[in-house]
Amino acid sequence: MSTQTSDKPARNTTAWWREADRKHHLSPFTDYKQLKESEAGARIVTRAEGVWLTDSEGVRILDGMAGLWCVNVGYGRKELAEAAYKQMLELPYYNTFFKTATPPPVELAEKLAEITPAGLDMVFYGSSGSESNDTVARLARFYWKLKGKPEKAHFISRTYAYHGSTMAAASLGGMTPMQEGYGLPLPGFHHVDPPYWFDFGGELDREEFGRQAAKQVEDKILEIGPDKVAAFIGEPIQGAGGVIIPPDSYWPEIQRICRQYDVLLVADEVICGFGRTGYMFASEHFGIEPDMMTMAKGITSGYIPLSGVMVSGEIGRTLVEAGGEFFHGYTYSGHPTACAVALANIDIIEREELVRKVREETGPHLAKRLAELAEHPIVGEVRSLGLIGALEIVQKKRPRTRFPGNGKAGTICRDHCFAHNVVLRAVRDGMVMAPPLTISTEEIDELVSRLRTCLDLTAKDLGAG
Incomplete structure (x- = not known):
């Protein structure tokens, strides 16, 4: 009696989760055709602690968006x-x-x-x-x-x-x-x-x-x-x-x-x-x-x-x-x-006096570090209040001029951020952030450092710099 081997991925593995996600899960705000046709599929997040996510491949990701603007006290409480x-x-x-x-x-x-x-x-x-x-x-x-x-x-x-x-x-x-x-x-x-x-x-x-x-x-x-x-x-x-x-x-x-x-x-x-x-x-x-x-x-x-x-x-x-x-x-x-x-x-x-810490410590530190990005050749403005911030990606600083294709530059930068394991969000041609209120100044430094790298790569992709 012959046995047949199935090419179906083993259950509860990255491949299995991605296949099941494509077949059965309708995610919010998603182009389902695009997701189904993408080679990688969804990134499967399995654990989290503090301001860090871990995906099913064991990769650690700095969550600069506190989930969806919401994980104020951090993960793992x-x-x-x-x-x-x-x-x-x-x-x-x-x-x-x-x-x-x-x-x-x-x-x-x-x-x-x-x-x-x-x-x-x-x-x-x-x-x-x-x-x-x-x-x-x-x-x-x-x-x-x-x-x-x-x-x-x-x-x-x-x-x-x-x-x-x-x-x-x-x-x-x-x-x-x-x-x-x-x-x-x-x-x-x-x-x-x-x-x-x-x-x-x-x-x-x-x-x-x-x-x-x-x-x-x-x-x-x-x-x-x-x-x-x-x-x-x-x-x-x-x-x-x-x-x-x-x-x-x-x-x-x-x-x-x-x-x-x-x-x-x-x-x-x-x-x-x-x-x-x-x-x-x-x-x-x-x-x-x-x-x-x-x-x-x-x-x-x-x-x-x-x-x-x-x-x-x-x-x-x-x-x-x-x-x-x-x-x-x-x-x-x-x-x-x-x-x-x-x-x-x-x-x-x-x-834990998180409101005071955001107002007096981590918020000002984020503002200071973001201000350093204002000199980047494709950054037209940075702004923040507490632990919510944004920067505008521009082709020309004065007069303020966007790159052609509304949202194209922001999407490029966002994709680089994902590839460099920092979660930030693109809104049109701006990059926005809202990390957990428990983020340390050292983790803010890491977030801004990764964002700077992604801005450099975005400028290269857009032929700017």
């Missing part, structure tokens, strides 16, 4: 695994519908009211930033309905904004590829230019440009009608849009405009929150006093899904005093295990 384990043994799950609560979401709500910007007193839970921004759209319309102004149902956001991937969240966002061909944005969602001085500021002074960018919001409110606008939403720093750090003049003017026209101001802190900017929330740095604030990612450092919408005392009082059921919620709103992990995560951030 046993305290978070133990918090989940303990809670799962006691009460793994129960819902918060039907006049029911469990201890962890209640305890976390009290803690969030303590650490978030003044005036934010109550929280509505979800599992992702997308869900929380979807909740914002529903909750803002519900609030204005309770106030006797149901016609206030329109939202204003910015181009390059990222607020998530649900139909409502993608409508709030300003990412054109996420909207074209999907019937988005939905009716009632409007966009203005972002405060992106490098691309849109021309020869204007940065502060004057900031005021002009804010005026676009006022002009849009007047165009729609103040009696029809429910809210303006913005990330204090637009992360996925390219780490757009606004001029200092921008947010005070946005605050004034929203107050003048009775428009709710929503701060999306999904990326910026929980220490990323050297403040617990970036709203503190920019002096934003939001009526609602969304958060996710760093709330559990990405160890388990959780998100929330903080609301002001005024909104909370209206919900309580006016009455009427808010027909909205998720199976996992206030998931006890996720909330237990969040409490342990916040404890680490506070106990």
Whole structure:
């Protein structure tokens, strides 16, 4: 009897995982045809510790993006695994519908009211930033309905904004590829230019440009009608849009405009929150006093899904005093295990003084090292705040001129970074970074050194230098 040998790869090997990934796994934001036809396939990450990933081939990779802007306290924190384990043994799950609560979401709500910007007193839970921004759209319309102004149902956001991937969240966002061909944005969602001085500021002074960018919001409110606008939403720093750090003049003017026209101001802190900017929330740095604030990612450092919408005392009082059921919620709103992990995560951030360290030590060190790259022949600008930063790749520094093919230069540099085992992200022709808040100054040096090498290689590929 003859035996046949199979050429199928052995199970739980790199080859097997890659083949199974191609056949059965639909990854987010992926060109599936391109992935299937690629020779290498997906890189399989199997372990992580601190700021380092390890793939299935044993290669160590410096994670300059903290996963997806989220692993704030770094990988391998046993305290978070133990918090989940303990809670799962006691009460793994129960819902918060039907006049029911469990201890962890209640305890976390009290803690969030303590650490978030003044005036934010109550929280509505979800599992992702997308869900929380979807909740914002529903909750803002519900609030204005309770106030006797149901016609206030329109939202204003910015181009390059990222607020998530649900139909409502993608409508709030300003990412054109996420909207074209999907019937988005939905009716009632409007966009203005972002405060992106490098691309849109021309020869204007940065502060004057900031005021002009804010005026676009006022002009849009007047165009729609103040009696029809429910809210303006913005990330204090637009992360996925390219780490757009606004001029200092921008947010005070946005605050004034929203107050003048009775428009709710929503701060999306999904990326910026929980220490990323050297403040617990970036709203503190920019002096934003939001009526609602969304958060996710760093709330559990990405160890388990959780998100929330903080609301002001005024909104909370209206919900309580006016009455009427808010027909909205998720199976996992206030998931006890996720909330237990969040409490342990916040404890680490506070106990290890990560916010202070980012503001006084690692953030300034990253800024100093990035500033050295400003002299590179294809770098047009560097910018950072805390442990979130970016640099712009240009063909010519003055006047600011991009390389032909929007995004081509950024993609080349990103691919070199992957090949040199440092995870950075390309946004158009910019390179962005947001490493774990636990990164050391020596690891920052290593990140910048690898990035410099990749910029050299990119310049060579582009015939520049």
